[in-house]
Amino acid sequence: MLKIIWFFAIILSVPVLYIAYNLIMAIMPGQSKTYILQPVFRLIKLFEKKDEGTNFFAYFFSVGSCLFSLIALYMAVAGFNFLFVISVLSMMDLLVITGAFSSGEFSGKMSAKRGISRFIIWLFTSIVSAAAIYKATGTLKLNEIAYLSENNGLIISLPFTFISLFIILLMKGNLLYFNFGISGEELTILGEALYTPYSGWSLAVVQIAQWIEIGVWLKILSSFLPLPNPVSFIIVSLLFLSSLFLDLFVSKVEWKKAARFSWGWAGGMSIINFIYLFYYLIFK
Amino acid sequence: MNWLNRIRMRSISVFIVQAGGCRDCALQFLMALSENNEIKGITVTGNPKHADCLLVCGCINEKSKEKITEIYEKMPAPKAVIAVGACACSGSLFRRENSGLYTVEEILPVNSWIRSCAPGTTEILEAIVRAMENVKENHYRNDEGRNDL
Numbered sequence: 001m002l003k004i005i006w007f008f009a010i011i012l013s014v015p016v017l018y019i020a021y022n023l024i025m026a027i028m029p030g031q032s033k034t035y036i037l038q039p040v041f042r043l044i045k046l047f048e049k050k051d052e053g054t055n056f057f058a059y060f061f062s063v064g065s066c067l068f069s070l071i072a073l074y075m076a077v078a079g080f081n082f083l084f085v086i087s088v089l090s091m092m093d094l095l096v097i098t099g100a101f102s103s104g105e106f107s108g109k110m111s112a113k114r115g116i117s118r119f120i121i122w123l124f125t126s127i128v129s130a131a132a133i134y135k136a137t138g139t140l141k142l143n144e145i146a147y148l149s150e151n152n153g154l155i156i157s158l159p160f161t162f163i164s165l166f167i168i169l170l171m172k173g174n175l176l177y178f179n180f181g182i183s184g185e186e187l188t189i190l191g192e193a194l195y196t197p198y199s200g201w202s203l204a205v206v207q208i209a210q211w212i213e214i215g216v217w218l219k220i221l222s223s224f225l226p227l228p229n230p231v232s233f234i235i236v237s238l239l240f241l242s243s244l245f246l247d248l249f250v251s252k253v254e255w256k257k258a259a260r261f262s263w264g265w266a267g268g269m270s271i272i273n274f275i276y277l278f279y280y281l282i283f284k
Numbered sequence: 285m286n287w288l289n290r291i292r293m294r295s296i297s298v299f300i301v302q303a304g305g306c307r308d309c310a311l312q313f314l315m316a317l318s319e320n321n322e323i324k325g326i327t328v329t330g331n332p333k334h335a336d337c338l339l340v341c342g343c344i345n346e347k348s349k350e351k352i353t354e355i356y357e358k359m360p361a362p363k364a365v366i367a368v369g370a371c372a373c374s375g376s377l378f379r380r381e382n383s384g385l386y387t388v389e390e391i392l393p394v395n396s397w398i399r400s401c402a403p404g405t406t407e408i409l410e411a412i413v414r415a416m417e418n419v420k421e422n423h424y425r426n427d428e429g430r431n432d433l
Contacts (some may be wrong), residue, residue: 049361199358200360258309
């Protein structure tokens with residue numbers, strides 16, 4: 001029963017975070033205002049729109065990615081092996097990228113290229129992080145990691161791994177310097193979105209898949225804090241919300257620069273933690 | 285107005301096309317978005333497949349005509365077209381005999397016109413909302429000729 005509640009709470013958590021963001025922006029003076037429920041309005045609007053594109057595969061790929069994100073969420077909630085969750089999430093990401101590539105359009109191929117470079121970075125980071133977590137805890141099961149962390153605080157022995165996994169979350173949310181220009185909000189032709197072949201309801205499905213994916217990463221990150229699971233989930237969600245606000249003050253960079261930053265912060269941090277643990281275990 | 289139409293009006297993605305001219309219409313629109321207006325929920329997108337509303341500014345020549353119709357065809361229905369400024373509505377000063385310029389009305393079914401030069405910031409937002417209010421699920425292709433709204 002608790003797992004079912006977790007499952008639906010995580011699905012709802014990310015839209016709630018975006019709504020909270022709009023709510024705070026509406027209160028803050030001097031900021032551009034929008035409707036508080038605009039993410040939900042946008043989703044309903046997209047479901048109602050007709051997708052007249054000839055790219056039939058976009059529908060298949062969007063539904064497939066949503067399905068895989070739901071499986072990953074179930075695995076994260078049930079406390080499966082961290083690497084299983086990562087493999088299902090990579091399958092989800094690959095489906096979205098393949099859908100973009102299958103459009104045959106120039107912008108679709110270009111955005112698939114960006115998606116692949118992002119995919120390589122986050123997958124590499126996740127694998128190194130998994131190795132570091134295994135070295136520190138001796139297990140990769142998320143429920144066991146959360147249990148160990150509740151008593152010992154995994155963040156103390158794996159601070160850099162936590163940062164690198166948080167950078168993956170920022171990359172997935174297209175925030176700060178880790179925006180690969182695939183959010184669909186760019187004004188230039190060169191900043192076209194990954195979701196180029198997706199429009200109408202297929203875009204809405206991909207949007208839901210992305211929200212669920214962010215929720216899965218929030219759940220994984222919450223396993224690191226030395227607090228009960230719901231409390232640590234709320235704290236990580238608040239960290240994500242604060243980075244949404246921080247994004248307002250951080251200028252956008254070109255996507256190749258974003259990739260370089262991501263290698264340093266996500267890949268570099270996870271490697272530092274792994275090397276530190278390796279030496280610590282050998283020479284202690 | 286049904287509830288779907290209401291929701292549609294609360295999240296409008298706009299694609300701007302600057303076909304030619306002084307660019308003031310496009311700048312006025314961006315200024316309108318940065319102000320604290322009563323009209324909210326309008327965002328700019330760089331992807332025609334995400335757009336609900338096409339904002340055409342400036343004089344349209346043969347080359348930009350093709351691009352504009354291409355963009356229009358990529359947009360998912362229901363979609364609205366707005367001719368912004370005197371150049372887009374009538375060709376303004378630049379329209380002469382054999383000048384090769386088109387008005388938006390000649391190439392696409394237009395939902396709203398803003399004829400002033402340069403249009404006011406609030407006028408543009410108002411026109412977008414009105415156009416989305418009356419938008420219908422019609423489809424138009426370049427080779428099928430104009431369709432009636």
